[in-house]
Amino acid sequence: MTFPMTRMRRLRATPALRAMTRETALSATDLVAPLFVAHGDTARREIASMPGHAQLSVKEAVREAKELAALGVGGLILFGIPRAKDAEGSEAYAADGIVPRALTAIKEAVPDILLWADVCLCEYTDHGHCGVVVNGAVDNDRTLPLLSRAAVAYARAGADLIAPSDMMDGRVGVIRAALDEAGFSDTPIVAYSAKYASAFYGPFREAAQSAPQFGDRSGYQMDPANAAEAMREVALDIEEGADMVMVKPALPYLDVIRRVKERFTVPVAAYNVSGEYSMIRAAAERGWIDGERAALEVLTSIRRAGADVILTYFAKEVAALLKPRKP
Ligand code: PBG
Helix, strand or coil, X not given: CCCCCCCXXXXXXXXXXXXXXXXXXXXXXXXXXXXXXXXXXXXXXXCCCCCCCEEECHHHHXXXXXXXHHCCCCEEEEEEECCCCECCCHXXXXXXXXXXXXXXXXXXXXXXXXXXXXXXXXXXXXXXXXXXXXXXXXXXXXXXXXXXHHHHHHHHHXXXXXXXXXXXXXXXXXXXXXHHHCCCCCCCEEEXXXXXXXXXXXXXXXXXXXXXXXXXXXXXXXXXXXXXXXXXXXXXXXXXXXXXEXXXXXXXXXXXXXXXXXXXXXXXXXXXXXXXXXXXXXXXXXXXXXXXXXXXXXXXXXXXXXXXXXEECCHHHHHHHHCCCCC
16 A cells, blocks of 8 residues: 555654654663763863763762662763773772772662673773783783673672673683672673774773773774674673673664674663764764754664663763653
8 A cells, every 4th residue: 555545644743643653762771871980089070072071089970870860870880090000900900999999889879770890901001901911912811810800899899780891702701700709690791792993982092091002902802894703702702601792882883783683682782982972972062963862863773773771971961851851
């Protein structure tokens, strides 16, 4: 049946009809807000390339967590700026490191928001790579025990989910074993399974002061040209015990999100990364696009592609937009 019997516009005619036939829902519970935490009493150190985001003191992070929880945001993920960086990234796995401190404080004050802990060494190493460097290259197997120690330290401090983002081979398995042995067999692992070597991490590296000091991350992060390889990464991580898998960045990889969703049955997360955020903010600041609408559209597209959960720097403002207003 075609026109004039079929008129696609009938179901678009009113807001009520559109709302009832909408295929994809965006909800604050599905969002995870990244926060950067730093030592000291300075409440906020603004991040120039990420307007609206700052490195937060622990106290300020607790305040932020309260606001996020009040808006119904499902979770937050912490990234730490250490007091000092060294070759082995030792603050990443120190029991009194910045992330464990923040986790403990937030857990106590805001028990009803999920705390995700990113596990990686790059914010903590002086060379900025995600693992231990031996002879100029990131040594996979020497990095694994350090990642395990970090995971256990974060679980002890109150992390609800452990999210390794380092892209070392075999890390999900060793982290699972370490968590189980330390008594955290119920703590889920969200693996950054398909993490691409992306230009879109630029602003994050300013925020976390984690740009590699030599070379780049192409020796461990994925080639943007590859999607079949992402299926192998996801399959391996699930075999090693990942409870949830992630695709990162989100927008340039919507096809990968879709393929993972169709092929596997674990929940899929997508990371709408710093560069994806900053591009919209920058264009909106210039009046070139409507930033709020663009953010909603982007997050909806990531859900439509198949992501169950979205990590996004828009979490707070979008949750506020989604909040039902009193008539
Ligand atoms: C690594 C990590 C990175 C991001 C999250 N975890 C940076 C990187 O690989 O360089 C980037 C997130 C973003 O750009 O928003 N610990």
